Amino acid sequence: MTHNDYQELLAAYALDALDPVESRALGEHLSSCVQCRQELVTLRDTSALLAHAATTQAPGDHVRAQILASVRAEAAHTRPAQVVQMPARAQTSWPNLLRLAAAIAFVALLAGVIVLWQRDTRLQGEVARLSRQVEAQQSDLERDRDLMTHQKEALALLTSTNTKKIELNGTQVAQNARATVMFDEKTGRAMLFTQGLPALAADKAYEVWFIPKGHAPMPGKVFTVDPSGHAMITDQMPPEAMNNAVIAITIEPKSGSAAPTGAIYLASPAS
């Protein structure tokens, strides 16, 4: 269509009487044609005057008051002014959104707390299990450390030129038992390795005795053996026992005794 074709449609457009297709086409033309837009303004002003063709009638007096009331009610909701309007403003959509957001946040928090509580219960179990494991590992470590200490001491004793070695033999009650004592003649550090000693009742233990010539038995360490009858203990040999003492192992109460009370299980040959 040409500009003149569009111009011919303007009157009907001003009256909103164009069919939809023409109306859309003219709308596009108007967006780029200043002349048609200006023409349209005057045609719209003219068609608006057609309202005067209606018979003059007056609305009821109540309409004015109703309009004013509506406008004031609306103003109370939209104007940010007076203090008395605060409750009304609190009901506008924005605070409602905030309330909704708060409610959602609360539910989420509650769900989170429940999840955390459940997880906490699980975690507590886990922590208890882990601490038991750690304790076990710690005692393992201590045992390992003891073992290493013993092994170092054993190595030191084995390689020292001052080390003496004494073999202990099983007595009548423990014929398969054997033990070896190594000690440093200068320092008195001693180690005892046993094998084949019978396992003991829970209230019993083995006790080491150093019996120098002409002396009463001197108590050494109290120990137990593992299920295979092995034990490895370190001890400090009394100075009196350093030279030609008999070393014996008896069965004693768990807490040990000051003097031998039970049967002798191992003993070194008297020299």
Next chain:
Amino acid sequence: MQAETSQISDNDLLKAIARGDEAALTDCYDRYRLILFSLILRILHDRHEAEDVLQEVFLQVWRRAKDFDESRGRAFTWLVTIARSRALDRVRASGSRARLATEAEANPPDRVGDAAEDAVRSEEAAVVRQALAELPEEQRRTLLMAYFEGLTQSEIAARLGDPLGTVKTRMRSGLMKLRELLREQTRDRKH
């Protein structure tokens, strides 16, 4: 007060309403209630509904006054356009246009209204009615059907049994002629 406010131009009145001036809104109501109510009633044929729509129109004026752009037409045109659209929307939403159209034909608009309260408005009304009276009957009829019944050119052609091209020509010629007549009248009054 009344004399003072009536000196304010329609454009200034709308600007004041846009600023939230309640007094400006009531001034605007007092100035336009007759023409707008008459227009709405002419479209709806029901006083109660027409008063309801009039109320809607002024609420819309209150809310949208800031959208009024004087470079795109008169304030009068802006107000009348809102009222006509609202009333036609109400007709389309509630019931048969055909029934209302029948009623409209049974009650053709009076050429001369009763004495209006607003002298300026009344004078303008008289001018428009005079100009309309000078249009050929077919042209005037086509314009009024489009304006008060919200009919398109095709719908008018179907209603009258006239060719679409004829309706298009009548509508265009009628509005151009009316514009010319009104310009002449305005010039005459100024002289």
